């Protein structure tokens with residue numbers, strides 16, 4: 001079943017065409033990647049899906065409903081949940097407190113001074129479960145700002161999971177990570193997809209990761225959809241090669 005569909009979506013910022021006439025369709029349960037050179041429009045594409053920016057033209061559908069005019073919060077409730085290119089956590093709180101805050105927010109009980117014991121236990125269980133899922137149980141009491149960068153990004157994913165995503169959007173989840181941290185993140189993404197049956201769309205610059213785990217790859221360049229297909233298809237696409245060689249030539 002089609003979970004997400006963008007119909008000829010464009011987003012202009014003044015004269016700049018950040019996303020131009022892009023159509024995209026993704027099924028429930030897929031693990032997909034968006035790639036493209038810097039400034040290709042990848043984050044803007046995510047912003048159009050999450051509602052952070054409205055499209056200049058075109059339509060966005062999620063689970064059979066047009067969400068084009070829906071607010072971010074509405075989309076989150078429907079299950080469209082993202083992480084950011086730059087880490088977003090409460091740095092002075094512990095891993096547990098960060099995740100607990102998300103769990104309470106999702107349960108609609110945030111800031112309530114008093115909760116029945118059964119509810120408190122349920123929230124604690126859910127928090128523990130998500131910390132376990134992402135592999136941070138041993139570091140649950142650590143203050144997030146003192147964790148390694150890779151672990152901080154994992155905390156972000158745990159927070160995203162508190163919102164019960166149906167579609168998880170990850171913007172450069174391995175950016176700035178060392179090899180071991182990257183492996184851990186890749187393994188986590190794989191497990192979220194295979195074990196928790198999450199539909200995942202991620203933006204990534206590291207081709208070995210993209211080719212290693214994405215079932216299908218969508219290539220953006222200068223806001224346009226340049227190519228789409230499996231790793232084998234996309235890696236031999238002459239236009240894709242030209243876009244990336246052009247990028248290397250500039251660097």
Ligand SMILES: Nc1ncnc2c1ncn2[C@@H]1O[C@H](COP(=O)(O)OP(=O)(O)OP(=O)(O)O)[C@@H](O)[C@H]1O
Nearest residue numbers: 013016018036037038039040041042043044045085
């Ligand atoms: N809110 C905004 N206002 C003006 N221009 C913007 C805005 N957001 C993005 N842009 C521009 O749109 C273009 C696409 O940006 P975007 O961030 O989507 O690219 P990207 O593919 O995510 O790049 P990167 O790989 O560097 O993260 C860029 O030229 C960027 O400067």
Ligand SMILES: [Mg+2]
Nearest residue numbers: 042043044085
């Ligand atoms: Mg970006």
